[in-house]
Amino acid sequence: MAQVISLPLSKEEIAVLQRKHVLVIDDFANVRKSIKGMLHTIGIKKVVEANSANQAIVAMRENHFDVVICDYNLGPGRDGQQLLEEVRFNNTLSFRTVYVMITAETSRDMVMGAIEFQPDDYLAKPFAFDTLKQRIVRWFLRQKTMDKLFLALDNKNHEKIIEQASLVINKEPRFKVFAQKKAIEAYIALEQCETPLKMIKEINGDREQSWTKIYLAQIALIQNKMDDAVDILKESIDKDPNLIGAYDLLSECYLKKHDDKRAQDVLQKGVQRSPRNIVRQKNLGELSLKLDDMITASKAFKEVVSLSDQTMHDSPDNNENLVRSLKAQLDLMEDENPEKRKLLLEVQSQLKSFSTKYKGNDSVRLFCKVFQYKIENSTSDKDKSNVMDGFLEKALMNADEISVDLGEEIAQLLFEDERYKDVDQLIHTLKENHKGETKILEKLDAIQAEPVDKVQREKAQKLNVLACKQYEEKSFEKSSDTFNQALKISPRHPGMILNYIQSRMQSVNKEDHPIKVVNNCMEYAERLNYLEKDHYQYQRYINIVNKLKQYQKKYHE
Amino acid sequence: MNDHNNLDLALIMASIVHDVKNSLGLIQHQVESMVPQLHDKNPEIAVQLQQLSLEAGRINHGLIHMLGLYRLKEGMLSPCDDECFLMDVLDDVRTKFISSLEVLKIEFTVDQHDPDMIWNFDQTMVDGILSNVITNAIRYTKSKLMLSTYEENGYLVIQIKDDGDGYPENMIQYVQPQTQMNYQTGSTGLGLYFSSQIAQMHQVGDKRGYIELSNDKQTGGAIFRLFLP
Known part of the structure; x- marks a missing residue:
């Protein structure tokens, strides 16, 4: 039977309280003082204060606390939820410590984060002395009842967790649900399916508990029953839209099924429910980039950038992705669109805060320079300045340190300046750096073949398709003309160059000066000097060059 | 066009109510914390303060209900x-x-x-x-x-x-x-x-x-x- 908590406390209980160690985190000194005062009156003398997440982490590294009382809102920097996530993630926070979140909200979903990072208790602000006192007693009862279970959780010893959790389940109904969850999680970690399935069946006997659904889906995934997992998750979201973990897991399922669009949809719904979870926002952003949904991508990365400030998720990658998605949106906008100016200002301000934040970081500086230049040049017709030159030279000298993504941007700039040799040199260096990484090497090949931005690439692709159709219809004059238009946009694309040459040669015997045409085609072919033997167009290229050489002999006047 | 027409009045009201609710919560909390200090010295005033605090609590509940109804209407309350x-x-x-x-x-x-x-x-x-x-x-x-x-x-x-x-x-x-x-x-x-x-x-x-x-x-x-x- 459940233990009844009664106040006032006995002498023994007060003696126990005196040994307890509590950390109070709030950015307001008077709030900390007030809570500390209450704790003193209750009998807890060992109280440490922290005014920020950073201070809290230092304190938590140095001491073991029985209770951490943390305000959700900690001013600039990390909030209480992000702090919890971080200390739980890097094992600074023991399960034996009770983590309590103070919130000013009347509903809990405002602070709802990922399911695995729930605080042990919530306290609504402002709370009275009696409330704190009664909760303190409850927290220590919790600590006492489940101490061995917490130890097993800290050690990630799944067998021990199962053993200790079942003791709690039978002993104290107050903590039964918590212990059930931990036992099921341990079974799942051990990839044992039968026992947790039985447990869940029993739990759902009287009434279906929505939290069991995520576990059921996880078990289905262990058993390779992907479709079952999808059905379970879909149904449980329908029934309980607050079951936030279900969105993440469902999205993962769709990704595994290569259904990126659905995966994105589900993530978007999860983000609507719980917008402050950084990992979810980041996943949504990356997936949207992949799907070329730049509006969703930039929205998500904007959240990531602002939420992750000073957290463990803080990284220049987030800012880069934000700038990239904004720039892509800008490229797709017609010049007449009145929104374009607004967007332009936004990219510029993002670039500015990005470079300020990572002052002294060379690769960030280069990234910002490259994009600043690109944005300026994409929106005005003024003469291209050589502002970049100094930076580009420096970058090329340190090409080892350039990421593939930034390499692509730089290759495009070099290409616009017709510095083909530099493009090839850069790609070569990057390839050397990523030897054996097939996917990256393929990407680098594609960049080398077509170092223009996505919008241009698509334009060229469309023309290429049209030209192929004209070629099939044997309208060679038309097809040559269209291929040539495509090559004006994407001049180094092997497929398009070889198509153009083939098309041009079809009508060469009707020309007044065929040798001129052949020589011209040869010039185009020379653009493909960079092709290496293992390139899939290499053989075709060699064949066509040989044929051109024959023609040169034939038409030699 | 008049910009005021574009304001989401309900959302603004809800934000104001939210702020007022939090301030009122603080007042109530402060009043409440004064009661034990006066309990022995001036029990009569302690009773009055307690009633004041309860009344503040009633207003606070009213505000919470307003917010709740707003969220209910917006489909944000489940x-x-x-x-x-x-x-x-x-x-x-x-x-x-x-x-x-x-x-x-x-x-x-x-x-x-x-x-x-x-x-x-x-x-x-x-x-x-x-x-x-x-x-x-x-x-x-x-x-x-x-x-x-x-x-x-x-x-x-x-x-x-x-x-x-x-x-x-x-x-x-x-x-x-x-x-x-x-x-x-x-x-x-x-x-x-x-x-x-x-x-x-x-x-x-x-x-x-x-x-x-x-x-x-x-x-x-x-x-x-x-x-x-």
């Missing part, structure tokens, strides 16, 4: 389906009123049929309903508040009974239609309306939660019952 340990939920509610009850000399009893009871509901929402009812009951009762819980026909029933003069007839009538508000009665019944909406959101199969008001046949005191499936 209950969390938690397995709650009933004893702790009731304890949390009772603890909030310990000092009021003491100062105003009101006896508060809790009678829980099954101390091990675990039931599914949104703890924050139910806490809100019960706190609102108790705040009002303290105002109208003579000397006693009785909180009891039991299971009936698959429902968890949480009952709050006082020994005051009971609900006026029109209020008992009022809850029945549950969809209309009567501004004529002096009391808008906003709290009750909100409570019944929250109760209804708790649903299992075709069973929905509801609230019921009545007066005790023997003592005439008010009885509030919350039914949760």
Whole structure:
């Protein structure tokens, strides 16, 4: 039977309280003082204060606390939820410590984060002395009842967790649900399916508990029953839209099924429910980039950038992705669109805060320079300045340190300046750096073949398709003309160059000066000097060059 | 075009209410913390302060209801389906009123049929309903508040009974239609309306939660019952 908590406390209980160690985190000194005062009156003398997440982490590294009382809102920097996530993630926070979140909200979903990072208790602000006192007693009862279970959780010893959790389940109904969850999680970690399935069946006997659904889906995934997992998750979201973990897991399922669009949809719904979870926002952003949904991508990365400030998720990658998605949106906008100016200002301000934040970081500086230049040049017709030159030279000298993504941007700039040799040199260096990484090497090949931005690439692709159709219809004059238009946009694309040459040669015997045409085609072919033997167009290229050489002999006047 | 037309007035009002609610919460908390200091020196003022704090609490509940209704209308309010340990939920509610009850000399009893009871509901929402009812009951009762819980026909029933003069007839009538508000009665019944909406959101199969008001046949005191499936 459940233990009844009664106040006032006995002498023994007060003696126990005196040994307890509590950390109070709030950015307001008077709030900390007030809570500390209450704790003193209750009998807890060992109280440490922290005014920020950073201070809290230092304190938590140095001491073991029985209770951490943390305000959700900690001013600039990390909030209480992000702090919890971080200390739980890097094992600074023991399960034996009770983590309590103070919130000013009347509903809990405002602070709802990922399911695995729930605080042990919530306290609504402002709370009275009696409330704190009664909760303190409850927290220590919790600590006492489940101490061995917490130890097993800290050690990630799944067998021990199962053993200790079942003791709690039978002993104290107050903590039964918590212990059930931990036992099921341990079974799942051990990839044992039968026992947790039985447990869940029993739990759902009287009434279906929505939290069991995520576990059921996880078990289905262990058993390779992907479709079952999808059905379970879909149904449980329908029934309980607050079951936030279900969105993440469902999205993962769709990704595994290569259904990126659905995966994105589900993530978007999860983000609507719980917008402050950084990992979810980041996943949504990356997936949207992949799907070329730049509006969703930039929205998500904007959240990531602002939420992750000073957290463990803080990284220049987030800012880069934000700038990239904004720039892509800008490229797709017609010049007449009145929104374009607004967007332009936004990219510029993002670039500015990005470079300020990572002052002294060379690769960030280069990234910002490259994009600043690109944005300026994409929106005005003024003469291209050589502002970049100094930076580009420096970058090329340190090409080892350039990421593939930034390499692509730089290759495009070099290409616009017709510095083909530099493009090839850069790609070569990057390839050397990523030897054996097939996917990256393929990407680098594609960049080398077509170092223009996505919008241009698509334009060229469309023309290429049209030209192929004209070629099939044997309208060679038309097809040559269209291929040539495509090559004006994407001049180094092997497929398009070889198509153009083939098309041009079809009508060469009707020309007044065929040798001129052949020589011209040869010039185009020379653009493909960079092709290496293992390139899939290499053989075709060699064949066509040989044929051109024959023609040169034939038409030699 | 006039820019003011584009403002989402409801959202702005909700934000203002949110801020006012938080400030009021602080005032109430501050007033409340003064009571124990005055308790021995000036018990009369302590009682007055306690009443002040309760009144602030009533306003606060009103604001919370306004916010809740806004979120309800926007489809942003849905209950969390938690397995709650009933004893702790009731304890949390009772603890909030310990000092009021003491100062105003009101006896508060809790009678829980099954101390091990675990039931599914949104703890924050139910806490809100019960706190609102108790705040009002303290105002109208003579000397006693009785909180009891039991299971009936698959429902968890949480009952709050006082020994005051009971609900006026029109209020008992009022809850029945549950969809209309009567501004004529002096009391808008906003709290009750909100409570019944929250109760209804708790649903299992075709069973929905509801609230019921009545007066005790023997003592005439008010009885509030919350039914949760």
